Amino acid sequence: MKFLIALAATASVLLPSVQAAKEVFAHVIVGNVRELNAADWEDNVKLAQEAKIDGFVLNIAAQDESNTASLDLIFAAAEKANFKAFFSFDYAAQGAWPKDKVVETIAKYGVSPAYFKHDGDKLFVSTFEGPANAADWTDIKTTTNSFFVPDWSSVGAVEAAGLANSVADGLFSFDAWPTGNVNMTTEPDLAFQAALGDRAYMMPVSPWFYTNLPGFNKNWLWRGDELWDTRWAQVMEVNPDFVEILTWNDYGESHYIGPVREKELGLFTSANAPINYVKEISHDGWRKFLGFYIEQYKTGVVPTEFEEKAAAYYRTAPALACGNGGTSGNNADFGETEVPPEQLMEDAIFFAALLKSDEGVTVSVKVGEEEKPASFNVFPAAGKGTPGVYRGSVPMGSATGEVVVTVTRGGQAVASAEGGKPISATCENNVQNWNAVAV
Numbered sequence: 001m002k003f004l005i006a007l008a009a010t011a012s013v014l015l016p017s018v019q020a021a022k023e024v025f026a027h028v029i030v031g032n033v034r035e036l037n038a039a040d041w042e043d044n045v046k047l048a049q050e051a052k053i054d055g056f057v058l059n060i061a062a063q064d065e066s067n068t069a070s071l072d073l074i075f076a077a078a079e080k081a082n083f084k085a086f087f088s089f090d091y092a093a094q095g096a097w098p099k100d101k102v103v104e105t106i107a108k109y110g111v112s113p114a115y116f117k118h119d120g121d122k123l124f125v126s127t128f129e130g131p132a133n134a135a136d137w138t139d140i141k142t143t144t145n146s147f148f149v150p151d152w153s154s155v156g157a158v159e160a161a162g163l164a165n166s167v168a169d170g171l172f173s174f175d176a177w178p179t180g181n182v183n184m185t186t187e188p189d190l191a192f193q194a195a196l197g198d199r200a201y202m203m204p205v206s207p208w209f210y211t212n213l214p215g216f217n218k219n220w221l222w223r224g225d226e227l228w229d230t231r232w233a234q235v236m237e238v239n240p241d242f243v244e245i246l247t248w249n250d251y252g253e254s255h256y257i258g259p260v261r262e263k264e265l266g267l268f269t270s271a272n273a274p275i276n277y278v279k280e281i282s283h284d285g286w287r288k289f290l291g292f293y294i295e296q297y298k299t300g301v302v303p304t305e306f307e308e309k310a311a312a313y314y315r316t317a318p319a320l321a322c323g324n325g326g327t328s329g330n331n332a333d334f335g336e337t338e339v340p341p342e343q344l345m346e347d348a349i350f351f352a353a354l355l356k357s358d359e360g361v362t363v364s365v366k367v368g369e370e371e372k373p374a375s376f377n378v379f380p381a382a383g384k385g386t387p388g389v390y391r392g393s394v395p396m397g398s399a400t401g402e403v404v405v406t407v408t409r410g411g412q413a414v415a416s417a418e419g420g421k422p423i424s425a426t427c428e429n430n431v432q433n434w435n436a437v438a439v
């Protein structure tokens, strides 16, 4: 890219300044993947590439003995497919990373052709937290020739940017979920961008948040519902330098967009969860429009060539069908007011369709035998009749059974969303599963 800038400068003074290539990554919790083999990683890479994701952000905890074996498999699969990966050093999960261990890890995997380099030059490195270790990075950066974009969200945008001043090339924010019964806004993103000035901003996009892991002392949710498509619309407004999807495989917090592999779900037993809230709960629907969104983000133009698709997002029981599992809405540890979870999550089936136009289009939602009147009420930014994602919802009511969303145009089937776990009037162990199916 440096080369391109030089070229542009000599070619014409009228050319706009060349922006760094925009890239989209998905966060992988490496601590969850010790059971995965080479074939699983080839499949993960293939699924991510089908969704036009550029690479994985590899979250690694300092003391995790399984890191090496997993990283070897991940980099091997990425190299084979020309996929990318870079590290997010996790300073919270198992304590701070010693400086020399960071240097050693970057040096070892940085030689892989799959390791993502900013502008094809510096090794891209991020963190989960670790503002107290900011000073370590002056040496780490010099030794490893890296481009440093940490997440120090816990101290807020302004303080994080102040810390970044001396050592970071940009910042990632972990502020991806709304507090309260409201939609997520771009306010935190704009605060980061403003505090960063010219330095890079990596924006978080996540579909959901629910965790109930007594062994880790975690039991809360934030509002999900239509968060995924709302956030992608916000990506187009914010136009960040990079996007990081939270996450590919964080099953414990229910924001995975990768496949559910049963052998990765050991944490529900080890952390004493009252129910396994991920088993059979597919999130594949959250990858359906990604290719479209990512192309729009990168080109700045709404794509017109794509396959029309439909998706549905819903929980598998009405909120009050069973006990709430002690789960709170919001989290007082973050200074938030806790409310009963049913005040945040709506008992609704959310549906969305990627269409070239909604002209002559009808959408229908069936739950079991019950047909629910449905129509779109959220449209692409350019309005009805234009290509993009059309959205709506219907109340869950008391209907039970399979959810089938069908989109037709002039009586012809266009796309459908189905095959997810059915809605039921009861819950396993009488504990509400606040995770959502996305098909």
Ligand SMILES: *[C@@H]1O[C@H](CO)[C@@H](O)[C@H](O)[C@H]1NC(C)=O
Residues within 6 Å of the ligand: 181, 182, 183, 226, 230, 378
């Ligand atoms: C969230 O935004 C959608 C439009 O994207 C709107 O239909 C919905 O009413 C909003 N929900 C809340 C709780 O504000």
